[in-house]
Amino acid sequence: MKLTKGGHAPVPTSLLTVVLSWQSEHEVDAHALLLSEAGQVRSDRDFVFFNAPRHVSQAVTLDLEPGPGTARLSVSLPRTESEVSRIVLTGSVEGGSFTEVPGLVLTVFDHNRPVAWFEIADSDSVQAMMFGEFYRRDGQWRFRAIGQGWTSGLAGIVTEFGVQVDEPETQTRTPDQDQRTSDRGQRTSDRDQRTPDRRQRTSDRDQLAPDRGQRTPDQEQRSSGRDEPAPDRDERTPDQGQRTPVRGQRTPESGQRGPRRGFSLERQRPEMPPPPPPNPERADWHPDPEQAGRLRWWDGSEWTAAMRPQLPVDARHCPRCGRPRRWRLFGAPAPCRECAGEIDDYLLAWRGRVERVLRTVGTQGEDWDALWTALRYQQIDVTRALESLRPLAHDHVERLVAFAFADGAIEQPEMEAFDRAVGAFGLSGPLIEDLRRRMQRGRMLTRLRSGEMPVLPATGLHLDPEEQLHLDVPAIHIRQLARGPKLTEGRLICSNKKLRFTGSDTGAEMLWTRVVSVTSEGGRVLVAATSARGGAVFEVADPDHVAATMEGALRVAKRLALTPGRRDTRSIPQEVKAQVWQRDGGKCVECGDSHYLEFDHIIPLSRGGATSAANLQILCRACNRAKGARI
Template identity: 70%
Template sequence: MKLTKGGHAPVPTSLLTVVLSWQSDHEVDAHALLLAEDGQVRSDRDFVFFNAPRHLSQAVTLDQEPAPGTARLSVSLPRTESEVDRIVLTGSVDGASFGDIPGLILTVFDHNRPATWFEINDAESVRAMMFGEFYRREGAWRFRAVGQGWSVGLAGLVAEFGVRVDDPATPGPVTPGPANGDRATRAGSAQRSAATQPGGSTGTTDARRADAAQPFGAAAASATSPAPAAQSAGSAQRPGTGSATAVRQPTPLPTVPRRGFSLERETPLVPPVRPPNPERADWHPHPDTPAHLRWWNGSEWTDATRPRPPADAKHCARCGRPRRRRFFGAPAPCRECATEIEQYLSGWRGRAERALRTVGPHGDDWDALWTALRYQRIDRAQALTLLRPQAHDHVERLVAFAFADGRVDQAEMDDFDDTVATLALHGPLIEDLRRRMQRVRTLTRLRDGELPTLSANGLHLDPAEQLHLNVPAIHIRQLARGPKHTEGRLLCSNKKLRFTGADTGTEMLWSRVVSVTAEVGTVVVAATSARGGAVFEVADPHHVAATLEGALRVAKRLALTPGRLDTRTIPQEVKAQVWQRDGGKCVECGDSHYLEFDHIIPLSRGGATSAQNLQILCRACNRVKGARI
């Protein structure tokens, strides 16, 4: 609906968008004032403008980044407090007047649909203007097009509605410019005259209205000044007593003028310069003096500074001193720094060893060690080289703990990779440990039911049957005249276990299979009947047994849920106790490499998973012991 000056229309009680648009390069600021029934703001917080873009009630919000040539306000009428009777929409311009700005249009949108609009074609040469207002009428909201201006600018406009501005040159109630006839000014004048007439109302509302209509600072002075003489005399005569009682005049209190706020735009604070990777404590170029380095502690700049060393081979990269020259080759290292680094690392090494034995290369204690090295400007590679023997021992301990229960979860695999990368370890020993970890991780995934799906070319499978294993095997059968070996292929699917040979074959449904066990060179499959089992000789018994166990778990719905371990699980505190007792070495030969936790009495023979029944053996001694006691 198009409105003219003075026109009004109903608006929906919802979230509305008020857009002021114009056709020039000028910058127009939009504002809003939330007024009570007396036509004044309740406090300065009811003024929404560029320095306070959001009202406390969320009823009015100013868009601080509108499109060019527009200003936007969001008005939520449902959130407007009940004490607010009107929402006045105003605007201001600096360095020009609204008479110089063509195409002024105020549009009220309801869900991106224009509800009403007002074209301002007769704007005077004023720097502030009241475009329109939302007001309550019989429980509903309406919008009125106003289009009145203030020649004294924004300070005079907001002061008319009771906002105190920190500008002593700005008058209090200002009469609008020509052709304005502001209704708020006439109402304010009438309220002031009623408050000062003899016998007029002296209630809180009238006093507040009179105070709001006074110039800045006058209200505070009047509130603390003595009562007028006429009122004092009237109060001295009590009705019905017939005598006058002297009333002592109160001592005037010192006048403390209420401080207003400035309409000057607040300069946004420039955030302090933060280095790259601000969570890491390190030396960085000084933000103010690039020729120096300044210490960043991970959250803020400290007072610690040092000269920035030259970036060339002729000077020490740590202290900046010139290096001694050699007749041949690169310059000699800095003697002073080498001595300081050696002395510092002698104490640092002990703290690093204790951290590795307790928390490992993770956590705040470990990070603090390397933060101290960075503060001393000591190369990380030099410290890692010094710590390499202890780092190898820690990785051996980590792998032995992972192998203790015969499983390697993904978290343990990730921990191994992170530890090796953090400690910068490499070489044949580390690569062999990684291959062992990866193999056990593969077997763990197979036992948990993560089985591969193979191609079944040339095989006759049942419908919906998937092939998981197809390997050469020798079926060993115990006959009266001795064992018989039949060569063929072992097939494992989600339905059954098959063996196909040259002159024989057998099938076993998973419902008949009880368990699968890997022994030396063979896989033993136990079934519900004594003659239903089978023994197969394969090249990799552990891999085949893990695949068969995984297929059995899936077929019988026994697949382990994430985080659940089988009966071979060894608690972490038991691992640490056994490792501490045996000194982190094989109890048989004393070797400290390829260590494993061994059950002295095997689980298959009723052995318990306890510290008394566990020992540390190297891989070779563990294979020799086998399942013997």
């Protein structure tokens, strides 16, 4: 509903949004005063403005970051206390007057639906204005459009409704201030000329003073000075200023509350925090931006109260405590004894924390980052900490590799966990490189089994339409005859349509629809088919690679889909791996070696063995190959 000046309309008793909009570059502030039946605020807390943006009852809230050219207030009428009968909406402009603010419109919204709006077109040349008010009538809330300017500014409006405002400490008098209006009382420029009546009243008060008790020296001094000219109002002492009540201030003589301290209407600018360090994501000691020669701890989000002196960086002093270091006869200076003992004690407890984190979340997450943050806080060299973790780091990497190969497949997250652990501990050497090659080969075989196979050029081969070549390797076809096995040399060709073998005197072809499974066992590739005579055995240079490629082609041809989270019957849950590893102590149960460890089925899967903790053991690679498929 569009309102004119003095118009009013009912509003719903709900959460309302009051938006003041204008079309200029001026800054307009919105405020609200919660008034009682007497038309006064109950306390200064009933004034909501930029220094107090939220009422204690949350009935009125000021948006401190509105959009450009707008000011916004949230008015919750259901939360308004019963003692509040009116909510007056006011505003003020800085650096000008409201006549310089065109397009001033006040709109009341209910759930993004305007229920009342008021276009303030005839603004006066004032810096403060009362736009409108919410008021109660017959148990309902209504809104009235006012649009009244206030010549005395924001301080005059709030003082009118009982808010106590602090006067600035220093004031510059202007000719307008010297010419006071009649409604504030006419003051004469000379107070030295007192009338006889006033002198008589002064003497009467002096005669009544003994009835009020013993007079203090201050009172005697003030009484003796009454015949002297009174100082100007601007030059009054604090005691004399308190005797003159201001608007909205109750005096002790009336038997009510005495003068209360007001608050300033000057906008409070928040203190700017010190700038962050160059690398704000990293918690570390940095030069204190507020004081030179001091280090301050940055916790990754803000500056803390922890501080250290910034020590000189030279070889003659300890970089941690600043004590002078002893020099050896030859070579570098000796380490600081005091700091060496403290660091050893700290690292002893710190290694236990590292071991617990590695067994739970590994080398990632907040717990892992907190370990190295603690080292930086203690100013301990990372290289020394890594040296103390060297045996633990090798055991952790071996554990990752053994867990990854437990189900015969290396997924990308497992590969990333291995690389992350090696990088975190700074590991290198022949053992680490051999483990890396194993992980990379396992990842490659896993991708082949899942159907990510290369496409090779069909040189010298005649393929069917839409047939793609995936494998072409030398092979020996092994056939079991009555007089013994017959070996035929030739080429094993695998495509997305079929499996072929071409030899010097024979050849074979098998469609993927007839193939049941492809496995690698004993250095040979075994192909099982739907008929007893349809299978085949091939001897190749790399049986694992050939079997993985053929298995991937088989799955693509038959469109086989594996259950999410489980690959085949060899899949071992993580909790079972951890239980077996803990039980066997992370070592081979046969020879006690702690390198190249693998999970082995005591009763092989081919003989009906279960994938359980009771049927699993840890063997090194050599012992596992020697055991084979035996029980």
